[in-house]
Amino acid sequence: MATDIKDAAHAVEAAAVMKLLPARPRLLALGEPTHGEDTLLDLRNELFRQLVEEEGYLTIAIESDCLRGLIVDDYVFSGTGALDEVMEQGFSHGWGAFAGNRELVRWMRAHNDGQPASERLRFAGFDGPLEITGAASPRQALTALHGYLSPRVDADLLPCTEQTLDRLLGADDRWTDPAAMRDPSRSVGRSAEAGRLRLLADDLVALLDLQRPHLLTTTSRDDWDRARLHGRTATGLLRYHYWMADTSPARMTWLVGVRDQMMAHNLLAVAARRPALVHAHNGHLQREKSTMRMGGRTVEWWSAGALVSARLGEGYAFVATALGTIRHQGVDTPPPDTVEGLLYALPADRCVVDARRLATALGDARPAPRVSPWFGYSPLDPAHLADSDGIVFVKDALQSRRRPQ
Template sequence: MNITETARPLDGAGVSAFLRSLPARPLLLGLGEARHFVAELGELRNEIFRHLVEHEGYRSFAIESDCLRGLVVDDYVTTGTGTLDDVMERGFSHNFGTPEANRELVRWMRAYNEEHDDNLRFFGFDGPLEYWAESPRQALTALHALLDGPLPCTRETLDALLGPDDRWTDEATVMDPSRSIGQSADARRLRLLADDMVALLDTQLPRLSPADRERAALYGRTAVGLLRYHHWMADTSPARMGRLSALRDAMMAANLRAVADHGPALVFTHNLHLQRTKSLMRLGDQELEWWSAGAIAGTHLGDRYVFLASAFGTVGDNTPPPDTVEGILSALPWEHSLVDTRRLAEAVAEPAPRVSHHFAYFPLDPAQLGAIDGVVFLREAVRLD
C-alpha cells in the first residue's frame, strides 16, 4: 500500500470524510498535542473546530485548563460578560490564555453566538491543579451557596476550616509532603462536609435550574476531587506521585464525561492525556504509571470516544529519520495531513521510534499506533506561542 493511500489533506472535507469512516459519531473528538504551545497546531485546531461547528453539528470546545476558571470564558462566550482581555487573563490556567490561537478561538466563539441562537459552549476540563493544587474554597463555597437548608454546616464554619488559602497552595508540597495540610483535622472534616453537600445536592436537583444543576455538579466533583488530591499530597509512600497523576486524570475524565452530556465536543489537550494506553513517566528512580483521562473516558463512551494524536515532522532544526513514523509521514504530499492509523499500521512495517531532542516534545510510539484512531500530521512545526 502506498503511504499516500493512508492519508488525506487536513481540510474540512478530509475531517468530514474521516468522521464518516468511523463506526459511530463521536461525542468526544480528542485532538492531542505532541507539544504544548505550537502555534501552527493551534491555528489548525481552530480551523477544524470551525468546520465541525458549521458542518458537523458540534457545539462545545474543551481544553486542558482549570475547569473553574473556564466558567469565566464560558460566560463571555455565551453572554458577553466581561472583556476579551480580562477573560484571557482570568479564564485560563497553565498560561493557556497567552497563545494567539486561543484568543482567536474565544473571539470567534463569541462572534458566532452573537449571530446564532444555538450557543457554543467553552469548557476547561482540568482540575484546579497541576502537581500542586488550589484551595478548595471556591468549589466548596459556591456549592454551599447553591444548596438550601438545612445544610451540614454554615459558611462561617467552612471559612474557619479552610483558613488562609496560602496554606493550601504552597508549591513546596510537590516535593515535600510534610508541608501539606491535606491530612490535617480540618481537611478531614472538610472532606466529610463536601461528601455531605454532594449528597444533599442529589436530593435538591429538582429545585435547581438546568444551569445551576450543571454548575453545582461541577463544584461538587471539584471540591471532592481537590480535597482527595490534597489528602494524597500529604502521603509519604513511594506510590504518592503516581497516585497524584492518576487522580488528576480521573478528575479530567469526570469533567469530560460532563462535557459529553452536551453533545459532540472537540477536546484539545496533550496526547498523553488522551491516549488509550497507560501513561508512563520516570521520576528519579521511580517508574510511574497510570491510566489517562482519555483511557478512562473511552471506557465509559466506547466508540463514541475518538482520539486524534498530533505529530510533527521537522521540529525547529530537528528532522525525523526516514525510518520513523514521522519520517515516513513527511513524504506525504501535503503540509498538513489527516492519517488513518488503521491503514497506516498495515502500510508500514515496524518503524523505528523517534528520539526526541526536546523534553517537551513527545514523538509517536510506533507500538501504540493501534490505540490511536488518526494522526494529525504537520510536516513542520517551527513557531511556538
C-alpha cells in the same frame, strides 16, 4: 509500503476525520504532542469551525482550569466581560497568552452573536485547578457549592454552615504552598481539618444529588451543571491534597491518576450535554496506559482518554497529532525509519492518516521510536498506532506568535 501509507493519508478536514469513525462521537479528542505551538492551535481552530458548521458540534473543551473556564464560557455565550480580561483570567498554565487561543475565543463570541441560546457555542476547561507546582485551595469550589445549595434546600439538611467551611479551610496559602509538591510534610491534605472537609464535601455533593428533582425545577440547567462542577472539583481537590501529604511509593501514581480522573469526570459531564471537540496533550487523551519516569521510578496510570473511552465506547474518538519539525526548539527532520519520518516523506504539509490502516501496512516491521532532543515534545509510540482512530500529521511547526509568561 510507501503507496499504502500515501493511500491512507487525506487532507485535514472534518469530513476526512469523520470518515475514519463508525459514527459521530460525543467526544472527538484531538491530541497534540507538545503545548503552545500556534501552528497546532490554528489547525485546531479550523477543524473546530468545520465541526461546528458541518457536523453540529457546539462545544470545545481544552486542557485548562475548569473553574477559570467558566469566565471564558460566560464571555463566548453572553458577552460578559472584555476579551483582554477573559484571556488573562480565564485560562491556566499561561494558555491565554497564545494568539491561537485568543482567536478561538474571539471567533466563538462573534459566531454566537445573534444566535438563539440553543445554538450558541460553549467553552469548557476540563483540567482541575492544578499547576505543576501544586494545587489550588478547595475554597472556591466548596463555597460556591454551599452557596448554590443554601438558599434552595431546607437549612436543616445542610451538613455545615459557610462559617464552618471558612474556619476549616483557614488561610489559602496553607493549601497552595509550592514546597508541598516535593515535601509531603508541608501539605495540609491529611490534617484533621482537611479530613473533616472531605466528609462535608461528600455530603454536600450527595445533597445536590438527593435534591436534584427539586433543584432542576427551581434553577437553570446551567446553574445546576455549575454546581455539579464545583462539587466534582471540591472532592477532587481534597483527594489530590490528601495524596500530596502521602509518603508512600504510591504518592505520584495517585497524584497523576487523580488529575486525569478529574479531567475524565469533567469530560463526561461535557459529553452529557452536547457533542464536543476536546483538545489536550496526546498523553491525556490516549487509550493506552500513560507512563513517565520520576525520581528514578516509572509511574504508570490511566489517562483521562482511557477512562472516558472505557465509559463511552464508540462515543469517544481519539485522533493523535504528530509533528515533523519544531526547529525553534531543536527538533529537526525526523529520521526516515520512524513513524514521523515516514509521514514526513509524504508530499502534503499536513494530512489525516487512518492509524489502523497505517499499522496494518507497517505489519510486524514497526518503525523505531523517535527520540526527542527537547523534553517538551513527545513523539508517537509506534507500538500503539492502532490504539488511536487517526493521526493528524503536521510537517513543520512554525515559531509561535507569542509564548506564555
